[in-house]
Amino acid sequence: MKTPPRLLPLLEDGVIDEVIRPLMSGKEASVYVVRCGDDIRCAKVYKDANKRSFKQAVTYQEGRKVRNSRRARAMEKGSKYGKKQQEELWQNAEVDALFLLAKAGVRVPQAYGCFDGVLLMELVMDDEGNIAPRLNDVAMSAEQAREDHELVMRDIVRMLCAGIVHGDLSEFNVLVDDYGPVIIDLPQAVNPTANNSAKAMFERDVNNMTRYYANFAPDLLETQYAKEIWALYEAGELNPEVELTGRYLEDSALADVDSVMLEIKAALAEQQAREARLRQDSE
Numbered sequence: 001m002k003t004p005p006r007l008l009p010l011l012e013d014g015v016i017d018e019v020i021r022p023l024m025s026g027k028e029a030s031v032y033v034v035r036c037g038d039d040i041r042c043a044k045v046y047k048d049a050n051k052r053s054f055k056q057a058v059t060y061q062e063g064r065k066v067r068n069s070r071r072a073r074a075m076e077k078g079s080k081y082g083k084k085q086q087e088e089l090w091q092n093a094e095v096d097a098l099f100l101l102a103k104a105g106v107r108v109p110q111a112y113g114c115f116d117g118v119l120l121m122e123l124v125m126d127d128e129g130n131i132a133p134r135l136n137d138v139a140m141s142a143e144q145a146r147e148d149h150e151l152v153m154r155d156i157v158r159m160l161c162a163g164i165v166h167g168d169l170s171e172f173n174v175l176v177d178d179y180g181p182v183i184i185d186l187p188q189a190v191n192p193t194a195n196n197s198a199k200a201m202f203e204r205d206v207n208n209m210t211r212y213y214a215n216f217a218p219d220l221l222e223t224q225y226a227k228e229i230w231a232l233y234e235a236g237e238l239n240p241e242v243e244l245t246g247r248y249l250e251d252s253a254l255a256d257v258d259s260v261m262l263e264i265k266a267a268l269a270e271q272q273a274r275e276a277r278l279r280q281d282s283e
Helices: 005-012 057-061 069-077 080-103 142-161 198-213 218-222 225-234 257-282
Strands: 018-025 029-036 039-046 111-114 118-122 174-177 180-183
Touching: 005 018, 005 039, 005 118, 018 039, 029 118, 039 080, 080 111, 080 118, 142 180, 142 198, 142 218, 142 225, 198 218, 198 225
Parallel strands: none
Antiparallel strands: 018 029, 029 039, 039 118, 111 118, 174 180
């Protein structure tokens, strides 16, 4: 096969030794199977911004900090240099997230670094050396679905505790090896404390995963993990080992307007009576 131009510098510098074959092409990148010495890995080649079909990228970039003030100004102005820096920020977000999440105990591919728009990382395979399939290509029993759903919810909790919301999690962004689900594709990951859309993204991530596993275990549709986990997070009670129930009690108690109005009227009447007594005393 013809070597992709973006991979040529990595070959010349000895970062990779051989491009074996293309693996897949997605909305923001193309992935290739490569050889690095005796190891088989994958190289994710990010597409240029004008070729990416990922929607609402600006929403995901909200809250991403740029320490260098010159870079920040250039990005705000939209200059050529600024656009280049914006691209690097987008690409580095994934490798940074992978390192952070691996440290937090989340099942993600091992990252080896990002080189000029190419992310080099572990190729997730089963024990027989076959490339792990995406979750959307896997059928399972109801029991297996409940077990894997629990594993994903646990990893989502670890992610949130580490300060990351995936932002685009679905059955297409999860691989399945012999040990369970592996979460992938994180360039759009957001900081839950810095992005105003984080809560909506989080709930969509959780609900996407629940709906998929419910294809095999319909009882999962009765759970409310998204609301439960986020409520624990907002209350400062979320930790990686928290016990989840899948239940969430809505605060549906409505204010008793009539009682409130009566209390207000009583307070006003009391105030008026007090003022009347003061007037009488002054006379």
